[in-house]
Amino acid sequence: MQVQTLRYFLMVATTGSFLATARHFAVPASSVSRFIASLEKELGQQLFYRSTRAVRLTEQGQRYYAQVRQAVELLDGAAEQFDHGANPMHGLVRINAGESLGRLHIANLVNQLQARYPDLLVELSLSNTFVDPVQEGADITVRVGRLVDSGLIGKVVCAQRYVLAASPAYLALHGTPQTPEDLLQHNCLLYKGVHEPQRWHFRHAAEAPYEPLVVSGSLRSNNSEVLINAAIAGRGVVLFPNWLYPPASFQDGRLVWLLADWQMSAYADDIYIQILSPENRLRSQKVRAVSAFLVDAIGTPPYWDALV
CATH class of the missing domain: 3.40.190.290 (D-Maltodextrin-Binding Protein; domain 2)
Known part of the structure; x- marks a missing residue:
């Protein structure tokens, strides 16, 4: 089993598309399909449901994704430590944010981020429900809430006004x-x-x-x-x-x-906007750079203070 096959698997799971995965890795779509089929045969499990409209993970595929993602991230993180000469700002970074803050502000910052780093693939998930970044695989979480010891590491950007x-x-x-x-x-x-x-x-x-x-x-x-x-x-x-x-x-x-x-x-105590990551994701130079970009782009005080 090749590590590159696992990268194809993770990207198909993320994008829901063999074609998008092929474009990202600059290979024919038939090659991606062939590698995934070979992986399923080797494991003896169907990893994806395929239709003309979408590709999505099976239940077995979801379990395999959670385990493989962590393993490939560890491998890529280890390799990144020695990749000083190359541009680290490529590949996938997953960002989670609250729905309103994400739609009104973080999405625009992601546009600026990708304009600066065109080889960066961003998966931006917006949700008002609590997302455990460790379980969900988020590299960066933009959280609005109280200061609590969540086990995550990052920076308080500002108090919410x-x-x-x-x-x-x-x-x-x-x-x-x-x-x-x-x-x-x-x-x-x-x-x-x-x-x-x-x-x-x-x-x-x-x-x-x-x-x-x-x-x-x-x-x-x-x-x-x-x-x-x-x-x-x-x-x-x-x-x-x-x-x-x-x-x-x-x-x-x-x-x-x-x-x-x-x-x-609207609360009895202070609320803050924070940019947080699991400790293991901060080993990635790419994740640290994206976090720093978001902190700088929001600013201290945040740029939206000038709008009111």
Whole structure:
């Protein structure tokens, strides 16, 4: 069994395509198909379901993928230590991010990354559910959450900054809140997660604890864009991280930043954006370079602070 055959197998599993794998390795598609068929014969197991529309792993293929991926990564990582003269920025890197942050920001940074490193293949997975990067094979995870000891290694990029906002039209009709308690008299548009609607929290100083405020309003949604667009349309007040608002929506006057002297959050403690990797993946020069690129591209403070 050749290591290159295993690389073909991993790439077909990742892309779901023999043709894409052949293009990546610059070999005929028939060669990839032949190597995979030979591998299945050697193992005595069918690794892929094949159809005219897609190629996907069988249950046996999924188990084999998890084991082979780790083995090939170890081999490639060991070889990379001696590959000082060649460009390490080629091959596959897997990035996982939350759905909204990934779609609004990380996807664009990946475009910039691949423009700089055209030989780099990126698999960008977006999910709002917790993803164990060790089990799922993610090289880099862009995580929004509390600082916890997860066993992952990386960097805190920034604290998440929340902004309370409403449209000029809404404020002209209902007045501008001067304190958090004033919000009890306003129509607050709430994000509804899995369990319950948002509870908003406020404090005057960073060293003070957040104080919760139970607000209410006429619209709830599990989609932030629905609520922000409703606020722009004059329907009420919203509280979201500043990176979620449309670019220039404050500069062009569609939204007004409220209670700017207060610190606020949808949680009772601070939330951070972090770029993390399993320890074994940081042995890869490529993974370290991509992580550093993302940290630098977001910046400190993050570039989206300038948009609000």
